[in-house]
């Protein structure tokens with residue numbers, strides 16, 4: 491082959507590329523990662539650039555690496571790494587593709603300082619260094635959640651948050667039924683359901699997660715069956731019990747968001763006090779007749795239930811839905827608003843209903859929003875002077891009975 495020829499074999503090309511870029515041993519790259527971690531800031535640290543294909547990246551990559559497949563280098567690198575003076579350490583599975591990418595970046599795209607990690611991800615992993623395996627959606631999940639993936643506020647990232655989220659529903663009744671159904675459909679990965687009741691024929695006018703064949707079955711079991719048939723991604727944890735002072739902390743501790751569909755005051759107060767102590771957000775709704783109300787209690791960011799209602803009402807003014815009428819669709823509307831708030835909290839988008847109390851009147855179809863504030867001075871639970879750490883929970887049944 492004459493020296494003038496411009497045709498080279500792929501191997502030669504790679505060899506030349508490797509001779510024109512700095513190579514770093516994975517141990518040196520590991521050191522820069524450790525420094526980045528101890529400084530807590532990624533701004534000054536070198537950019538780790540993974541130039542492998544999508545399927546390789548999904549099987550594991552260096553922590554904090556930016557992914558730009560080599561085939562998309564020219565079109566995507568300027569967005570991914572806008573600062574051309576920043577140090578970049580590129581890697582692939584060995585070092586061939588990363589060497590070619592590094593040469594392109596240095597010699598054609600104007601990046602000052604691009605090095606390559608010797609041995610690539612293969613050697614990195616063989617050395618036992620840490621790597622991240624991104625959770626990826628299966629092809630079936632991409633179809634199931636395709637309408638979520640099409641809205642940027644959710645997208646793959648939001649859908650993964652939903653799949654990782656744990657939501658505890660207090661009650662599988664009028665509010666809990668629609669909330670659980672839609673949260674399950676949305677792909678919330680873990681749904682805990684607390685309810686000690688059984689399905690009754692009078693429930694079916696509104697508690698749509700149950701059906702005629704399940705009359706007499708525990709509600710948590712009926713709900714589990716419906717959700718299993720709707721979405722196999724959801725892990726249902728049934729708790730056939732009533733929330734009480736002994737179990738409340740253990741029940742709520744593992745969950746990210748609590749959906750309060752309780753139909754009685756003792757449970758509401760108990761849940762509130764425990765949730766403030768554990769700093770768990772509670773999406774609250776209640777209904778009666780044609781009226782519903784909704785708010786989100788995020789401890790110390792907004793009011794808690796007791797900031798609004800310091801003491802339970804007298805028993806004769808505190809009806810439960812067991813004995814009183816309710817328009818069947820009303821808990822459906824309010825339960826879905828709860829599901830909406832829950833999803834927003836999980837994906838971190840939108841404006842949660844914190845410090846706002848939404849009232850809905852079904853006959854006139856009117857929504858009214860009231861501003862509500864945390865009572866930092868006077869609240870017996872989330873007030874500044876209250877130390878909840880060792881508080882024993884009150885006997886709420888007695889509290890409510892006494893109030894009557």
Ligand SMILES: [Zn+2]
Nearest residue numbers: 794797869872
């Ligand atoms: Zn409070």
